[in-house]
Amino acid sequence: MSNSELPGAPELAYRAGALSLEQVPVARIAEQVGTPFYAYSSAYLERRYRAFVAAFQNKAMLCFAVKANSNVAVLRHLGRLGAGADLVSEGELRRALAAGIPASRLIFSGIGKTETELRAALAADLHQINVESLPELTLLSDVAHRMGKTARVAIRVNPDVDANTHAKISTGKSENKFGIDLPHAADAFRRAKQLPGIDPVGVAVHIGSQITSLAPFEAAFTKVVDLLKTVRGEGVALKRLDLGGGLGIRYRDENPPSIEDYAAMVTRVTRGLDVELAFEQGRWIAGNAGILAARVLYVKEGATRRFVILDAAMNDLVRPALYDAWHEIVPVTAPGANATLAPVDVVGPVCETGDMFASERPLPPLAQGELVAFLSAGAYGAIMSSGYNSRLMVPEVLVHGAEFSVVRPRPTYDEMLAQERVPPWLL
Numbered sequence: 001m002s003n004s005e006l007p008g009a010p011e012l013a014y015r016a017g018a019l020s021l022e023q024v025p026v027a028r029i030a031e032q033v034g035t036p037f038y039a040y041s042s043a044y045l046e047r048r049y050r051a052f053v054a055a056f057q058n059k060a061m062l063c064f065a066v067k068a069n070s071n072v073a074v075l076r077h078l079g080r081l082g083a084g085a086d087l088v089s090e091g092e093l094r095r096a097l098a099a100g101i102p103a104s105r106l107i108f109s110g111i112g113k114t115e116t117e118l119r120a121a122l123a124a125d126l127h128q129i130n131v132e133s134l135p136e137l138t139l140l141s142d143v144a145h146r147m148g149k150t151a152r153v154a155i156r157v158n159p160d161v162d163a164n165t166h167a168k169i170s171t172g173k174s175e176n177k178f179g180i181d182l183p184h185a186a187d188a189f190r191r192a193k194q195l196p197g198i199d200p201v202g203v204a205v206h207i208g209s210q211i212t213s214l215a216p217f218e219a220a221f222t223k224v225v226d227l228l229k230t231v232r233g234e235g236v237a238l239k240r241l242d243l244g245g246g247l248g249i250r251y252r253d254e255n256p257p258s259i260e261d262y263a264a265m266v267t268r269v270t271r272g273l274d275v276e277l278a279f280e281q282g283r284w285i286a287g288n289a290g291i292l293a294a295r296v297l298y299v300k301e302g303a304t305r306r307f308v309i310l311d312a313a314m315n316d317l318v319r320p321a322l323y324d325a326w327h328e329i330v331p332v333t334a335p336g337a338n339a340t341l342a343p344v345d346v347v348g349p350v351c352e353t354g355d356m357f358a359s360e361r362p363l364p365p366l367a368q369g370e371l372v373a374f375l376s377a378g379a380y381g382a383i384m385s386s387g388y389n390s391r392l393m394v395p396e397v398l399v400h401g402a403e404f405s406v407v408r409p410r411p412t413y414d415e416m417l418a419q420e421r422v423p424p425w426l427l
């Protein structure tokens with residue numbers, strides 16, 4: 001694989017034969033941090049953020065979907081560039097605030113916000129709360145009224161559009177749990193207008209993730225614009241459209257739309273509306289900003305397969321096990337020009353057959369002790385990791401030019417044990 005083909009290029013590239021993020025060889029991070037670890041390029045994050053807002057002539061607000069990568073350093077970096085954040089829990093709210101992102105750029109999404117979370121959102125005076133059901137609207141009104149606050153509310157609608165993506169990350173079909181279905185949405189706005197403590201300001205939509213064509217977006221946005229016009233016609237002065245995230249990236253050979261084409265489509269569909277636009281991209285910003293680096297523990301010749309056993313496992317990167325996701329796997333030291341590819345199963349040490357990153361993947365020869373990198377791991381990677389098999393939580397590193405910093409250290413075993421308590425009757 002040549003440099004230009006690497007997802008994450010040019011920040012991620014082989015320099016003098018060494019896979020590097022910006023100016024830092026991945027092997028150098030491994031020496032200091034040990035493996036496995038995640039590493040992200042701050043320059044890549046910045047370039048993507050700027051490209052997104054530039055495509056909208058700096059007029060749209062990008063609220064980075066914190067669920068994609070919640071590291072406070074990453075959030076702080078994006079926040080300093082001007083990004084807002086899209087949150088789905090009080091934990092994410094606290095992260096965004098700790099990262100210094102102002103409340104005026106925070107949107108709270110999610111179908112199951114608790115009363116405590118609604119109170120926290122109101123206390124922080126967020127830019128917007130996206131409401132997904134009538135019972136939530138009623139509770140929010142109640143809580144806001146009691147607190148003497150007014151919630152700026154967008155109603156998230158379910159446009160019943162097929163995003164043509166993995167079933168587990170599809171959210172815009174009528175059978176999905178998300179949003180208020182379109183036929184009932186205008187009613188919800190009528191209701192919102194009457195309720196104390198509620199200021200209906202906009203419509204929100206998000207139809208799924210890793211969407212690689214414009215058509216589903218356009219279908220959904222067109223329906224949302226129609227709704228906005230209808231509701232305005234009834235005298236509710238909506239001034240915002242939150243068009244969600246979901247824009248896909250290249251993991252393997254996908255050919256997602258360019259940000260310019262996406263922006264041109266949105267501009268066309270929303271022409272003449274006089275609305276503030278917000279987006280909730282996560283993966284598009286962070287996905288190709290990062291890698292997961294691991295070391296080859298053993299190469300084992302099975303009866304019918306060759307197994308490359310890594311020190312990273314499904315608990316560190318769950319996407320292959322959960323969604324059959326493909327992540328490019330490359331050696332950290334560039335293979336020789338005439339290295340031949342042979343199929344191997346790349347697996348982790350966890351005691352489950354599902355702990356497999358790739359099956360019969362053609363790879364150059366990998367030796368025991370060698371470093372490899374999973375590409376496109378900057379979104380839904382570290383944040384979905386766990387401590388399964390009592391493996392230590394995987395650390396995260398942020399690269400900046402020729403420097404790098406550990407932005408989430410690997411815990412010690414003592415720290416792992418300190419999180420638990422033995423009840424008095426077992427002492």
Ligand code: LLP
Nearest residue numbers: 065109206209210245246280281282283380
């Ligand atoms: N807004 C809302 C309301 C969402 O539910 C999501 C993602 C986003 C924005 C950001 O979507 P993005 O721009 O990143 O596609 N764990 C899965 C992805 C789950 C996405 C859930 N919602 C994966 O690893 O593929």
